[in-house]
Every structure is written in structure tokens, then in C-alpha cells.
Amino acid sequence: KAGVTQTPRYLIKTRGQQVTLSCSPISGHRSVSWYQQTPGQGLQFLFEYFSETQRNKGNFPGRFSGRQFSNSRSEMNVSTLELGDSALYLCASRPRTGGPYNEQFFGPGTRLTVL
């Protein structure tokens, strides 16, 4: 079974630009979560989607948005990029939302650098 895939793997943007990241979950998984990882803050939860609906949201500004398509693939968008948005963005999938343990299956991440 193929794992979670994320594209692109690396991205360099300048302040003020916008960016779209893509995630394809494990086949059969319907829940997709997005995280931002930085050395100082660790993994910060952005949002979770299930059946094309946002089910949970972290404490990030409205510049961060996402969506999920009918095939469970997901995209996240960051508008008006700031230097502090430089991070590893991780996508994680699991079979369904809810469940007792919320175990995550992560992709390799997209390394975003904002200059």
C-alpha cells in the first residue's frame, strides 16, 4: 500500500506571495490533517478534513486555509507569506475521523522557505 505523498517536497517563495501544497492520503483513508513543524514550536496542528469538511482547526491565522476533494486528496494554501511561515508542512492521514487513539500516518513533508 502506497504511503502518504506530498508535493512539492521543497519550495522557495518570497514574502507576500501565496503557496499551495498538495497531499494524497493512503488509499482508503478519508481523514487528512495538516501540521506545521518548526524547531522552536514543534508540531503545530493546522486543520483536519474528513469527507470534504473541515472537522477541526488549530490556532493559525486565516491566511492558512485548506480543502479536501471527493477523492480525499487535500490541499492547503498560505496567502501573503511571511518569513515566519518557513517550516516543514506535514500531511497525515488515517482511515476515518474520531476513533480511540487518533494515530497519524505522515507524509514526508513539504519544506517551505520564505525569503
Add this chain to the structure above:
Amino acid sequence: TQLLEQSPQFLSIQEGENLTVYCNSSSVFSSLQWYRQEPGEGPVLLVTVVTGGEVKKLKRLTFQFGDARKDSSLHITAAQPGDTGLYLCAGANAGNNRKLIWGLGTSLAVNP
């Protein structure tokens, strides 16, 4: 605000040594997960512990969940260079299992 504190933050040891890393909180969790993240990759789930006092073994790795379900430890016996990586713990809140609370991780380097 729930927090998970991991210690030590960094650890550099020689191949063959034993080590223990810790994950502590003042909050109770319904379950706790351990992940390992290698450079350039996403975290990979190692184990989930659920019951207070539970001990799980994965080859040379031993995971323990505290009796009160507020803390956990990971012990590695005879560490190997392949154990190198960032070890993360994540707690699931009994009231809201959809959102995990993450520690900052312990960065382990095992030198040959």
C-alpha cells in the same frame, strides 16, 4: 493549556549504550503515542500506550505509560546508528481524541 515536555532535548551517545527519554505532563491522557522522525521525512508511529502502567516492547525499544497516565518513557537498549532521529510523543485527550498534544521531541544521535 495541555503541554507535553520531553527530556532531554538532545542526546548524543555511542553505539551500544542504553538510554531513556521522557515525556511528562501535568494532564491525564487517554492514550499516548511515540513517533520517530528521521531527517527529511515525516514522523513514523512506533507505538500507542493506553493503560496506566502499561509496558510495550518493540525489539530493543521499551515503552512505559505512567500509572496515572500523565507521563511516559522510552528506553532503548544497545543503541544502534539506525536509532538516530527525533523521538516525539503525542497525547490524546480523553475528551477530544481528534486533536493530539505534541511534545517538542528528543533529538537522538547514535555515533558508530
